[in-house]
Amino acid sequence: xxxxxxxxxxxxxxxxLLATLAGLVSIAATFALVExxxxxxxxxGSTAAFESDGKLKLxxxxxxxxxxxxxxxxxxLNNGNAGFPEYHHVYVEEKNVDAYxxxxxxxxxxxxxxxxxxxxxxxxxxxxxxxPSGRGYFNGAYNGLDVTVKDSKRFAKxxxxxFFTFGHHPEPYAATAAEKSVAECAGCHMAxxxxxxxxxxxxxxxxxxx
Amino acid sequence: xxxxxxxxxxxxxxxxLLATLAGLVSIAATFALVExxxxxxxxxGSTAAFESDGKLKLxxxxxxxxxxxxxxxxxxLNNGNAGFPEYHHVYVEEKNVDAYxxxxxxxxxxxxxxxxxxxxxxxxxxxxxxxPSGRGYFNGAYNGLDVTVKDSKRFAKxxxxxFFTFGHHPEPYAATAAEKSVAECAGCHMAxxxxxxxxxxxxxxxxxxx
Numbered sequence: 039x040x041x042x043x044x045x046x047x048x049x050x051x052x053x054x055l056l057a058t059l060a061g062l063v064s065i066a067a068t069f070a071l072v073e074x075x076x077x078x079x080x081x082x083g084s085t086a087a088f089e090s091d092g093k094l095k096l097x098x099x100x101x102x103x104x105x106x107x108x109x110x111x112x113x114x115l116n117n118g119n120a121g122f123p124e125y126h127h128v129y130v131e132e133k134n135v136d137a138y139x140x141x142x143x144x145x146x147x148x149x150x151x152x153x154x155x156x157x158x159x160x161x162x163x164x165x166x167x168x169x170p171s172g173r174g175y176f177n178g179a180y181n182g183l184d185v186t187v188k189d190s191k192r193f194a195k196x197x198x199x200x201f202f203t204f205g206h207h208p209e210p211y212a213a214t215a216a217e218k219s220v221a222e223c224a225g226c227h228m229a230x231x232x233x234x235x236x237x238x239x240x241x242x243x244x245x246x247x248x
Numbered sequence: 249x250x251x252x253x254x255x256x257x258x259x260x261x262x263x264x265l266l267a268t269l270a271g272l273v274s275i276a277a278t279f280a281l282v283e284x285x286x287x288x289x290x291x292x293g294s295t296a297a298f299e300s301d302g303k304l305k306l307x308x309x310x311x312x313x314x315x316x317x318x319x320x321x322x323x324x325l326n327n328g329n330a331g332f333p334e335y336h337h338v339y340v341e342e343k344n345v346d347a348y349x350x351x352x353x354x355x356x357x358x359x360x361x362x363x364x365x366x367x368x369x370x371x372x373x374x375x376x377x378x379x380p381s382g383r384g385y386f387n388g389a390y391n392g393l394d395v396t397v398k399d400s401k402r403f404a405k406x407x408x409x410x411f412f413t414f415g416h417h418p419e420p421y422a423a424t425a426a427e428k429s430v431a432e433c434a435g436c437h438m439a440x441x442x443x444x445x446x447x448x449x450x451x452x453x454x455x456x457x458x
Contacts, residue, residue: 070378102342105315108335111384115374120382125318132312155453164325164374169451170440172330174321175385176451183425230380242366243377244311 064102086149086187093214094202097185100151105237106242110175112157123165124181128242136246143235144188150237154182170228182206184193184223185215186236188217193217196224260455296359296397303424304412307395310361313339316452320385324365324375334364334391338452348455353445354398360447364392364416392416395425396433396446406434409446 064088087095106128113123130138134148144150156178161167165173187193193200201223204211218224227236239245282358297305316338323333340348344358354360366388371377376384393414397403403410414421429435437446449455 102314102345104312105337105339107387108318108337109379109384109386110320110383111379111382115376115383120384122381127315127318129315132300135312158451166325169319169321170436171319172321173325174319174330176319177317177453180453226380241368243387243390 051069057083061069085147085190088192089214091216092192093216094185094187094200096204096211096213096215097149097151100129100149100153101127102246103151104135106130106135106244107238109238110157112160112165112175114160114163122154124156125175125177127153127155127177129153129247135244138235144237146188146190148188152184152186153180154184155179156181180209181208183211186223186227188235193224196215196220196234197228197232197236199224201227201229254294295357296399298402299424301426302402303366303426304395304397304410305395306421306423306425307359307361310339310359310363310382311337313341313361314345316340316345316454317448318387319448319451320367322370322375324370324373332364334366335385335387337365337387339364340455341365345454348445354447356398356399356400360396362394362396363390364394365389366391389418391418393421394433396437398445406430407438407442407446409434409437411437 055206089095105157107126108128110124111120111122113120116123129151131149134144137145157165158167158176158178162173167176169176185202185204187200188198189200190198201218202215203218204215221226231238234240237245299305317336318338319336320334321330321332323330326333327348339361341359344354366389367375368377368386374381377386379386395412395414397410397412398408399410400408411428412425413428414425430438441448444450447455
């Protein structure tokens with residue numbers, strides 16, 4: 039076996055250059071590996087995947103993405119017929135949160151998930167109930183999944199974002215979803231939040247700060 | 249400048265050994281880096297850190313932990329004097345969520361963060377306001393931070409969990425916090441949720457499912 043002494047004895051310039059080169063290649067490999075791992079943690083199954091007919095595949099792992107807000111418009115406050123009677127649990131992947139905080143807009147391919155979550159059985163007409171912490175609203179069962187994807191070419195007609203619903207019911211959600219009509223989803227975003235990259239960042243403290 | 253040809257011309261055994269060694273060192277560095285990054289995402293600053301006098305240091309990075317629920321008990325529904333007038337954004341580190349889902353209890357050292365978040369300026373007596381999605385509650389400004397830590401020895405008197413408040417106001421929060429009295433925090437947990445590891449998992453859909 040060679041020892042450090044015998045190795046050090048090789049004084050040729052070429053040997054050192056070769057070693058340096060190998061080191062640089064390995065450093066490059068290091069960064070490649072780190073990047074792969076980051077995607078593995080934050081993005082597995084989360085980058086928007088479309089089928090050949092344009093349907094979006096159900097995202098996975100989104101409950102571990104970065105939570106940005108939980109707006110709540112209960113039936114009890116909307117004449118018993120709220121457009122969105124559940125909590126909205128809104129999630130964005132960490133890498134896209136980072137990009138938004140840096141640039142003020144979401145990168146192409148950004149997926150925003152809104153999981154609908156019922157309020158725990160109400161005991162008051164406004165939809166609230168009483169628990170040890172007080173009277174209010176508490177997160178109940180998952181009850182649906184809406185997703186929006188940023189793709190400026192694919193969704194050029196709706197300001198670069200496409201809107202999808204994987205069901206308004208308990209799990210399991212649909213495996214795929216076709217793009218919703220403008221009237222169903224994009225229209226309201228285009229009318230109200232076109233200036234904030236089609237997203238309701240005014241309700242998301244983490245994103246609103248920038 | 250040397251070219252690949254001149255480098256390849258160096259055929260000494262020592263040169264290749266040196267290069268191989270450099271490569272191995274870099275590969276080892278690769279794994280060290282990957283490990284560091286994994287900790288950076290999931291654990292940096294999140295493992296409970298105590299000062300010598302027993303004060304807990306302010307956790308960091310918690311807004312990127314796993315969100316588990318957002319109970320809301322607004323002033324408007326609690327005679328203008330709610331114990332917790334804001335949204336509670338409750339977060340747990342991913343590794344501890346995983347452990348809970350597997351075992352039904354949180355590992356020693358688990359940190360649960362409850363960040364208080366005001367509702368956007370109310371326009372109705374119940375604290376709600378109207379937005380395009382309907383009348384309800386929307387996440388406003390961050391307004392405080394409460395933390396609980398599982399340490400069966402340190403907090404043996406309160407079922408293994410210690411409770412801390414880093415302020416009930418906008419950021420910046422306090423850098424450290426002393427343990428709160430039983431009457432202020434632990435008492436209610438001990439009375440109401442001792443059977444579920446002192447946590448309100450009944451309000452957290454992700455954890456309640458197990």
